[in-house]
Amino acid sequence: MAPMTRSRSDNPETAATKLTALYYKQRASAGLIITEGTYINRNAVGAINVPAIYTEKQIEGWKLVTSTVHKEGGKIFAQLWHVGRLSHPDLLEGKLPLAPSALDITAQIFTKEGFKPAERPREMTIEDIKETISDYKQAAINAIKAGFDGIEIHAANGYLLQQFFNLYSNKRQDQYGGSIEKRARILFDILDEVKAAINIKQVGVRLNPSLNGIQGMMLDEESIAVHDYIVAKLNDYDLAYLHLTEPFTDVSGNPLAIQQVAKHYRPMYKGTLMINHGFTKKSATQVLNDGDADLVAFGVPYIANPDLVERFKIDAPLNVADPSTYYIPGEKGYTDYPTL
Ligand SMILES: Cc1cc2nc3c(=O)[nH]c(=O)nc-3n(C[C@H](O)[C@H](O)[C@H](O)COP(=O)(O)O)c2cc1C
8 A cells, every 4th residue: 555645633732643543544454554644843844633652652553553553453654744945934833944945946735725735945955864864763773662574765846855866856966966876965964873773664755756747846957866875875774665656657769768667767766666656467367477566566556445455365346545535634534444
Protein backbone atom coordinates (compact mmCIF):
# COMPACT_ATOMS: atom_id res chain seq x y z
CA MET A 1 0.00 0.00 0.00
CA ALA A 2 1.54 3.30 -1.13
CA PRO A 3 1.85 6.22 1.30
CA MET A 4 -1.22 8.44 1.26
CA THR A 5 -1.98 11.55 3.29
CA ARG A 6 -5.54 11.35 4.61
CA SER A 7 -5.65 14.28 7.08
CA ARG A 8 -7.84 12.64 9.73
CA SER A 9 -5.81 13.79 12.74
CA ASP A 10 -8.04 16.75 13.55
CA ASN A 11 -6.96 16.91 17.19
CA PRO A 12 -4.76 19.54 18.91
CA GLU A 13 -1.76 17.18 19.06
CA THR A 14 -2.18 15.99 15.42
CA ALA A 15 -1.78 12.44 16.67
CA ALA A 16 -3.01 9.31 14.94
CA THR A 17 -6.25 8.10 16.54
CA LYS A 18 -8.40 4.98 16.87
CA LEU A 19 -9.95 5.95 13.56
CA THR A 20 -6.49 5.98 11.90
CA ALA A 21 -5.88 2.55 13.43
CA LEU A 22 -9.16 1.22 12.04
CA TYR A 23 -8.32 2.51 8.54
CA TYR A 24 -4.96 0.73 8.51
CA LYS A 25 -6.41 -2.39 10.18
CA GLN A 26 -8.90 -2.69 7.33
CA ARG A 27 -5.95 -2.67 4.90
CA ALA A 28 -3.63 -4.97 6.88
CA SER A 29 -3.69 -7.74 4.26
CA ALA A 30 -1.39 -5.58 2.10
CA GLY A 31 2.05 -7.21 2.02
CA LEU A 32 3.39 -3.95 3.42
CA ILE A 33 1.59 -0.76 4.38
CA ILE A 34 3.56 2.46 4.02
CA THR A 35 1.77 5.10 6.08
CA GLU A 36 0.84 8.57 4.99
CA GLY A 37 3.75 10.99 5.34
CA THR A 38 4.30 11.78 9.04
CA TYR A 39 6.05 15.00 10.04
CA ILE A 40 9.48 14.67 11.62
CA ASN A 41 9.38 18.04 13.43
CA ARG A 42 7.36 21.24 13.80
CA ASN A 43 8.96 22.87 10.74
CA ALA A 44 8.09 19.90 8.56
CA VAL A 45 4.35 20.62 8.62
CA GLY A 46 2.72 21.40 5.27
CA ALA A 47 -0.97 20.57 5.64
CA ILE A 48 -3.60 20.41 8.37
CA ASN A 49 -4.60 17.33 10.37
CA VAL A 50 -1.63 15.17 9.36
CA PRO A 51 -0.47 12.79 12.10
CA ALA A 52 3.11 13.63 13.12
CA ILE A 53 5.82 11.65 14.93
CA TYR A 54 7.85 14.09 17.04
CA THR A 55 5.99 14.17 20.39
CA GLU A 56 5.27 11.45 22.95
CA LYS A 57 1.51 11.76 22.35
CA GLN A 58 2.07 11.33 18.61
CA ILE A 59 4.15 8.21 19.27
CA GLU A 60 1.31 6.90 21.45
CA GLY A 61 -1.13 7.58 18.61
CA TRP A 62 0.97 5.57 16.18
CA LYS A 63 1.18 2.70 18.71
CA LEU A 64 -2.59 2.28 18.30
CA VAL A 65 -1.99 1.84 14.57
CA THR A 66 0.99 -0.52 14.64
CA SER A 67 -0.46 -2.80 17.33
CA THR A 68 -3.72 -3.12 15.41
CA VAL A 69 -1.99 -3.86 12.10
CA HIS A 70 0.31 -6.40 13.75
CA LYS A 71 -2.64 -8.15 15.40
CA GLU A 72 -4.00 -8.66 11.89
CA GLY A 73 -0.66 -10.10 10.76
CA GLY A 74 0.27 -7.04 8.69
CA LYS A 75 3.51 -5.10 8.33
CA ILE A 76 3.76 -1.32 8.42
CA PHE A 77 6.45 1.30 7.70
CA ALA A 78 6.16 4.99 8.65
CA GLN A 79 6.87 7.48 5.88
CA LEU A 80 9.05 10.25 7.35
CA TRP A 81 8.20 13.60 5.83
CA HIS A 82 9.42 17.20 5.70
CA VAL A 83 7.66 19.42 3.17
CA GLY A 84 10.31 22.17 3.05
CA ARG A 85 8.97 25.12 1.06
CA LEU A 86 5.60 23.45 0.34
CA SER A 87 4.14 25.02 3.47
CA HIS A 88 2.72 28.32 4.67
CA PRO A 89 3.23 30.62 7.72
CA ASP A 90 -0.37 29.80 8.73
CA LEU A 91 0.79 26.23 9.34
CA LEU A 92 4.05 27.24 11.04
CA GLU A 93 2.94 29.64 13.77
CA GLY A 94 3.70 32.58 11.51
CA LYS A 95 7.21 31.44 10.55
CA LEU A 96 8.38 31.13 6.96
CA PRO A 97 8.79 27.62 5.55
CA LEU A 98 12.36 26.33 5.30
CA ALA A 99 14.02 25.49 2.00
CA PRO A 100 17.48 25.03 0.48
CA SER A 101 17.20 28.53 -1.07
CA ALA A 102 14.91 31.56 -0.70
CA LEU A 103 13.20 31.48 -4.09
CA ASP A 104 9.64 32.28 -5.10
CA ILE A 105 7.47 29.27 -5.82
CA THR A 106 4.12 28.73 -7.47
CA ALA A 107 2.13 26.26 -5.40
CA GLN A 108 -1.11 26.10 -3.42
CA ILE A 109 -0.90 25.11 0.24
CA PHE A 110 -3.79 23.57 2.19
CA THR A 111 -4.34 25.66 5.35
CA LYS A 112 -7.18 25.84 7.87
CA GLU A 113 -8.72 28.56 5.69
CA GLY A 114 -8.46 26.56 2.51
CA PHE A 115 -5.82 26.74 -0.23
CA LYS A 116 -3.38 29.67 -0.10
CA PRO A 117 -0.46 30.50 -2.43
CA ALA A 118 2.96 29.48 -1.13
CA GLU A 119 5.24 32.29 0.08
CA ARG A 120 8.96 32.73 -0.54
CA PRO A 121 10.67 30.41 1.99
CA ARG A 122 13.65 31.14 4.24
CA GLU A 123 17.00 29.67 3.21
CA MET A 124 18.13 27.03 5.69
CA THR A 125 21.32 27.75 7.58
CA ILE A 126 23.84 24.95 8.10
CA GLU A 127 22.52 24.79 11.65
CA ASP A 128 18.94 24.30 10.32
CA ILE A 129 20.18 21.50 8.08
CA LYS A 130 22.05 19.76 10.90
CA GLU A 131 18.97 20.01 13.13
CA THR A 132 16.77 18.60 10.39
CA ILE A 133 19.11 15.65 9.85
CA SER A 134 19.10 15.00 13.56
CA ASP A 135 15.29 15.21 13.63
CA TYR A 136 15.08 12.54 10.92
CA LYS A 137 17.17 10.31 13.15
CA GLN A 138 14.95 11.03 16.16
CA ALA A 139 11.83 10.39 14.07
CA ALA A 140 13.28 7.02 13.01
CA ILE A 141 13.88 6.17 16.66
CA ASN A 142 10.35 7.33 17.49
CA ALA A 143 8.93 5.14 14.72
CA ILE A 144 10.63 2.05 16.08
CA LYS A 145 9.43 3.01 19.56
CA ALA A 146 5.91 3.30 18.14
CA GLY A 147 6.17 -0.28 16.90
CA PHE A 148 6.72 0.29 13.19
CA ASP A 149 8.48 -2.43 11.22
CA GLY A 150 10.53 0.25 9.51
CA ILE A 151 10.56 3.70 7.96
CA GLU A 152 10.51 5.17 4.49
CA ILE A 153 12.45 8.40 3.86
CA HIS A 154 10.28 10.58 1.62
CA ALA A 155 12.72 12.04 -0.91
CA ALA A 156 10.11 12.48 -3.65
CA ASN A 157 7.18 14.61 -4.82
CA GLY A 158 8.82 18.02 -4.57
CA TYR A 159 9.27 18.04 -0.80
CA LEU A 160 12.34 19.12 1.17
CA LEU A 161 14.81 16.47 0.03
CA GLN A 162 13.90 16.73 -3.64
CA GLN A 163 14.16 20.53 -3.26
CA PHE A 164 17.81 19.95 -2.41
CA PHE A 165 18.31 17.66 -5.44
CA ASN A 166 16.85 20.11 -7.99
CA LEU A 167 18.78 22.94 -9.64
CA TYR A 168 15.78 25.29 -9.74
CA SER A 169 15.13 25.00 -6.00
CA ASN A 170 18.71 24.67 -4.73
CA LYS A 171 21.06 27.60 -5.50
CA ARG A 172 23.35 26.97 -2.51
CA GLN A 173 27.09 27.18 -2.87
CA ASP A 174 28.05 25.40 0.35
CA GLN A 175 28.40 21.67 1.06
CA TYR A 176 24.66 21.17 0.35
CA GLY A 177 24.53 22.80 -3.08
CA GLY A 178 26.38 23.17 -6.37
CA SER A 179 27.55 19.79 -7.62
CA ILE A 180 25.36 16.71 -7.94
CA GLU A 181 27.13 15.11 -4.97
CA LYS A 182 26.50 18.17 -2.81
CA ARG A 183 22.82 18.48 -3.77
CA ALA A 184 22.28 14.81 -2.94
CA ARG A 185 24.31 14.96 0.25
CA ILE A 186 21.47 15.71 2.69
CA LEU A 187 19.83 12.35 1.89
CA PHE A 188 23.01 10.43 2.64
CA ASP A 189 23.70 12.47 5.78
CA ILE A 190 20.21 11.47 6.94
CA LEU A 191 20.77 7.82 6.05
CA ASP A 192 24.10 7.78 7.88
CA GLU A 193 22.48 9.24 10.99
CA VAL A 194 19.49 6.90 10.79
CA LYS A 195 21.79 3.93 10.22
CA ALA A 196 23.57 4.70 13.47
CA ALA A 197 20.25 4.60 15.33
CA ILE A 198 18.15 1.82 13.76
CA ASN A 199 18.77 -1.20 11.54
CA ILE A 200 19.30 0.04 7.97
CA LYS A 201 17.45 -3.07 6.76
CA GLN A 202 14.33 -1.40 8.17
CA VAL A 203 14.76 1.68 6.00
CA GLY A 204 13.31 2.42 2.58
CA VAL A 205 13.79 5.49 0.35
CA ARG A 206 11.21 6.99 -2.01
CA LEU A 207 12.21 8.91 -5.16
CA ASN A 208 10.16 10.44 -7.97
CA PRO A 209 12.86 11.25 -10.57
CA SER A 210 10.56 12.41 -13.39
CA LEU A 211 8.34 14.75 -11.36
CA ASN A 212 7.58 17.72 -13.59
CA GLY A 213 5.17 20.66 -13.60
CA ILE A 214 3.52 19.89 -10.26
CA GLN A 215 4.42 20.29 -6.57
CA GLY A 216 6.56 23.30 -7.52
CA MET A 217 9.03 21.07 -9.37
CA MET A 218 10.47 21.36 -12.86
CA LEU A 219 12.91 18.92 -14.37
CA ASP A 220 16.36 20.44 -14.89
CA GLU A 221 19.24 19.32 -17.10
CA GLU A 222 20.72 17.29 -14.25
CA SER A 223 17.57 15.67 -12.86
CA ILE A 224 18.43 12.34 -14.45
CA ALA A 225 22.09 12.57 -13.43
CA VAL A 226 21.33 13.45 -9.80
CA HIS A 227 18.87 10.57 -9.48
CA ASP A 228 21.30 8.18 -11.20
CA TYR A 229 23.96 9.24 -8.70
CA ILE A 230 21.57 8.74 -5.76
CA VAL A 231 20.38 5.32 -6.90
CA ALA A 232 23.93 4.10 -7.55
CA LYS A 233 25.04 5.32 -4.12
CA LEU A 234 22.03 3.71 -2.42
CA ASN A 235 23.61 0.39 -3.40
CA ASP A 236 26.09 1.07 -0.58
CA TYR A 237 23.21 0.95 1.92
CA ASP A 238 21.52 -2.34 2.71
CA LEU A 239 18.04 -0.82 2.51
CA ALA A 240 14.72 -2.62 2.90
CA TYR A 241 13.83 -1.28 -0.54
CA LEU A 242 14.07 1.57 -3.00
CA HIS A 243 10.60 2.93 -3.81
CA LEU A 244 10.31 4.63 -7.21
CA THR A 245 7.40 6.17 -9.05
CA GLU A 246 6.79 6.36 -12.75
CA PRO A 247 6.18 9.94 -14.03
CA PHE A 248 3.16 11.63 -12.39
CA THR A 249 2.57 13.88 -15.44
CA ASP A 250 2.99 13.40 -19.17
CA VAL A 251 6.70 13.79 -19.89
CA SER A 252 6.73 12.01 -23.23
CA GLY A 253 9.16 13.70 -25.57
CA ASN A 254 10.84 15.57 -22.70
CA PRO A 255 14.56 14.77 -22.94
CA LEU A 256 15.07 15.78 -19.28
CA ALA A 257 12.77 12.98 -18.09
CA ILE A 258 13.30 9.30 -17.57
CA GLN A 259 10.35 7.86 -19.46
CA GLN A 260 10.30 4.40 -17.88
CA VAL A 261 11.59 4.68 -14.37
CA ALA A 262 11.55 1.01 -13.32
CA LYS A 263 13.19 -0.09 -16.58
CA HIS A 264 15.84 2.62 -16.21
CA TYR A 265 16.77 1.82 -12.62
CA ARG A 266 16.36 -1.95 -12.45
CA PRO A 267 19.80 -2.65 -13.93
CA MET A 268 21.37 0.02 -11.71
CA TYR A 269 19.88 -0.88 -8.33
CA LYS A 270 21.01 -4.13 -6.71
CA GLY A 271 18.50 -4.28 -3.85
CA THR A 272 14.73 -4.68 -3.64
CA LEU A 273 12.99 -2.29 -6.02
CA MET A 274 9.41 -1.14 -5.54
CA ILE A 275 7.53 0.68 -8.30
CA ASN A 276 4.32 2.72 -8.14
CA HIS A 277 1.92 4.92 -10.07
CA GLY A 278 -1.15 3.95 -11.98
CA PHE A 279 -0.75 0.18 -11.75
CA THR A 280 -3.56 -2.31 -12.17
CA LYS A 281 -3.40 -5.99 -11.32
CA LYS A 282 -2.58 -6.63 -14.98
CA SER A 283 0.16 -4.04 -15.42
CA ALA A 284 1.64 -4.88 -12.02
CA THR A 285 1.85 -8.56 -12.97
CA GLN A 286 3.50 -7.49 -16.21
CA VAL A 287 6.18 -5.34 -14.55
CA LEU A 288 7.00 -8.15 -12.13
CA ASN A 289 7.13 -10.77 -14.90
CA ASP A 290 9.35 -8.47 -16.97
CA GLY A 291 11.73 -8.35 -14.03
CA ASP A 292 11.64 -4.54 -13.88
CA ALA A 293 10.61 -4.45 -10.20
CA ASP A 294 10.30 -6.74 -7.18
CA LEU A 295 7.27 -5.04 -5.63
CA VAL A 296 4.40 -2.86 -6.80
CA ALA A 297 2.73 -0.30 -4.54
CA PHE A 298 -0.93 0.66 -5.03
CA GLY A 299 -2.28 4.00 -3.83
CA VAL A 300 -5.77 5.10 -4.89
CA PRO A 301 -7.02 1.50 -5.35
CA TYR A 302 -6.31 1.03 -1.61
CA ILE A 303 -8.34 4.07 -0.61
CA ALA A 304 -11.51 2.46 -1.97
CA ASN A 305 -10.66 -1.23 -1.54
CA PRO A 306 -9.49 -2.23 1.92
CA ASP A 307 -9.53 -5.84 0.73
CA LEU A 308 -7.58 -5.13 -2.47
CA VAL A 309 -5.50 -8.32 -2.11
CA GLU A 310 -8.59 -10.50 -1.78
CA ARG A 311 -10.21 -8.77 -4.74
CA PHE A 312 -7.11 -9.23 -6.90
CA LYS A 313 -7.00 -12.93 -5.96
CA ILE A 314 -10.42 -13.60 -7.45
CA ASP A 315 -10.51 -10.80 -10.04
CA ALA A 316 -13.42 -9.15 -8.24
CA PRO A 317 -14.58 -5.68 -9.36
CA LEU A 318 -13.04 -2.71 -7.54
CA ASN A 319 -14.78 0.13 -5.70
CA VAL A 320 -14.00 3.57 -7.10
CA ALA A 321 -12.40 6.16 -4.79
CA ASP A 322 -14.10 9.50 -4.17
CA PRO A 323 -11.48 12.32 -4.33
CA SER A 324 -13.77 14.75 -2.48
CA THR A 325 -13.22 12.69 0.70
CA TYR A 326 -9.43 12.23 0.44
CA TYR A 327 -8.58 14.91 3.00
CA ILE A 328 -11.74 15.59 5.01
CA PRO A 329 -12.09 14.68 8.69
CA GLY A 330 -14.13 11.68 9.78
CA GLU A 331 -15.13 8.24 8.61
CA LYS A 332 -16.72 9.18 5.31
CA GLY A 333 -14.57 8.03 2.42
CA TYR A 334 -12.03 6.71 4.94
CA THR A 335 -13.24 3.65 6.82
CA ASP A 336 -16.63 3.13 5.16
CA TYR A 337 -15.63 1.54 1.84
CA PRO A 338 -17.24 -1.91 1.64
CA THR A 339 -15.28 -5.16 1.50
CA LEU A 340 -16.52 -7.93 -0.76
C1 LIG B 1 -4.86 11.11 -1.37
C2 LIG B 1 -3.42 10.89 -1.71
C3 LIG B 1 -2.45 11.22 -0.77
C4 LIG B 1 -1.10 10.97 -1.05
N1 LIG B 1 -0.15 11.23 -0.09
C5 LIG B 1 1.13 10.85 -0.27
C6 LIG B 1 2.08 10.92 0.78
O1 LIG B 1 1.79 11.29 1.93
N2 LIG B 1 3.35 10.54 0.51
C7 LIG B 1 3.73 10.10 -0.75
O2 LIG B 1 4.90 9.77 -0.94
N3 LIG B 1 2.84 10.01 -1.74
C8 LIG B 1 1.56 10.34 -1.53
N4 LIG B 1 0.64 10.15 -2.54
C9 LIG B 1 1.05 9.52 -3.80
C10 LIG B 1 0.79 8.03 -3.74
O3 LIG B 1 1.67 7.39 -2.83
C11 LIG B 1 1.00 7.38 -5.12
O4 LIG B 1 2.30 7.68 -5.56
C12 LIG B 1 0.01 7.87 -6.16
O5 LIG B 1 -1.33 7.80 -5.66
C13 LIG B 1 0.10 7.05 -7.46
O6 LIG B 1 -0.14 5.68 -7.22
P1 LIG B 1 -1.57 5.01 -7.60
O7 LIG B 1 -1.77 5.28 -9.06
O8 LIG B 1 -1.43 3.56 -7.28
O9 LIG B 1 -2.60 5.72 -6.79
C14 LIG B 1 -0.72 10.43 -2.29
C15 LIG B 1 -1.70 10.13 -3.24
C16 LIG B 1 -3.04 10.35 -2.96
C17 LIG B 1 -4.08 9.97 -3.96
